Amino acid sequence: MTTLYVLDVPENKPVAEVAGRDPSVAVDSVGPYFAIVAAGPIVIDRRATGCRHAVWYSSVAGVSGGRITQHDKDALRVEPT
Amino acid sequence: MTDLEHRVRGVDHVAYPTFDPAGTVAFYRDTLGFPVVHSICAAGWGPEKHPDFIHFFFDIGNDDRLAFFYYFGTSPYSAGPKGDVYARFGEDVPEWFVRSRHLAIHVDSEEALLEYRRRLDGSAWPVEMQIQHETIESIYTHDPNGYMIEVTRAMRPVTPQEDLDANLTIDALLDVVAGDDVSMGALLARKAELIVERAPGWSAEHEPIQPSHA
Numbered sequence: 001m002t003t004l005y006v007l008d009v010p011e012n013k014p015v016a017e018v019a020g021r022d023p024s025v026a027v028d029s030v031g032p033y034f035a036i037v038a039a040g041p042i043v044i045d046r047r048a049t050g051c052r053h054a055v056w057y058s059s060v061a062g063v064s065g066g067r068i069t070q071h072d073k074d075a076l077r078v079e080p081t
Numbered sequence: 082m083t084d085l086e087h088r089v090r091g092v093d094h095v096a097y098p099t100f101d102p103a104g105t106v107a108f109y110r111d112t113l114g115f116p117v118v119h120s121i122c123a124a125g126w127g128p129e130k131h132p133d134f135i136h137f138f139f140d141i142g143n144d145d146r147l148a149f150f151y152y153f154g155t156s157p158y159s160a161g162p163k164g165d166v167y168a169r170f171g172e173d174v175p176e177w178f179v180r181s182r183h184l185a186i187h188v189d190s191e192e193a194l195l196e197y198r199r200r201l202d203g204s205a206w207p208v209e210m211q212i213q214h215e216t217i218e219s220i221y222t223h224d225p226n227g228y229m230i231e232v233t234r235a236m237r238p239v240t241p242q243e244d245l246d247a248n249l250t251i252d253a254l255l256d257v258v259a260g261d262d263v264s265m266g267a268l269l270a271r272k273a274e275l276i277v278e279r280a281p282g283w284s285a286e287h288e289p290i291q292p293s294h295a
Contacts (some may be wrong), residue, residue, distance in 0.1 A: 005272070030281060032280060063266075063269040063273055075289040
């Protein structure tokens with residue numbers, strides 16, 4: 001499983017919310033972090049989150065069981081390793 | 082995390098050299114309105130051939146001070162086309178590095194930030210950049226010495242969970258720089274482990290706060 005951790009602060013909520021729209025992705029919590037979990041890739045569309053760049057590019061707190069293969073103005077993509 | 086008692090009380094002063102005291106006073110006192118609160122006129126002494134100098138201080142709020150040294154009979158040391166009067170760099174040094182070192186002065190409100198924008202824009206040192214994102218808003222310019230100055234306000238208070246996150250980041254960073262793979266990928270993998278280890282226990286003792294924006 002791939003887990004993407006995102007700190008639960010107001011600016012990051014849309015990141016978790018958009019990630020969770022994918023039925024193959026589960027959004028749980030670990031302490032004050034969102035834990036976004038999937039067996040396959042996790043793909044988050046930046047425009048759907050409404051995040052501007054400073055927040056978008058600093059929204060990832062941790063990644064386990066995978067690696068970031070895309071983090072640009074279009075999307076954040078985490079794929080299983 | 083540290084158990085050491087935290088006894089310090091902010092910035093007493095930060096000190097920069099200047100070769101342009103007139104420009105420096107025009108910028109900090111006459112444009113920004115930072116009062117001159119202290120100065121020292123000192124004859125050079127010591128084993129090195131130290132020039133006579135004036136050490137002068139501007140109040141930057143909160144009783145914190147920004148100080149300058151003006152050394153009589155000196156002129157800027159040459160070393161390259163980029164940077165400020167203290168640190169010069171060659172053309173090959175990237176701009177993001179040259180611009181990394183700066184002084185950021187805090188204001189409490191949007192109104193105060195815009196007041197400093199107004200003062201700068203009416204001067205020879207207009208605001209070069211105004212950036213607002215979800216957590217902070219800042220204006221930037223360079224003073225007559227080439228030093229980058231930022232005035233910034235917080236759009237919301239820092240939350241307790243951000244303090245936890247900062248500490249996990251730094252602990253992960255120290256682990257990663259001690260290893261072979263010094264990369265963001267390695268940091269995020271190590272930080273994920275620390276989140277699993279420490280974040281649940283943190284939540285048992287703290288209430289995450291969800292502030293509203295100012």
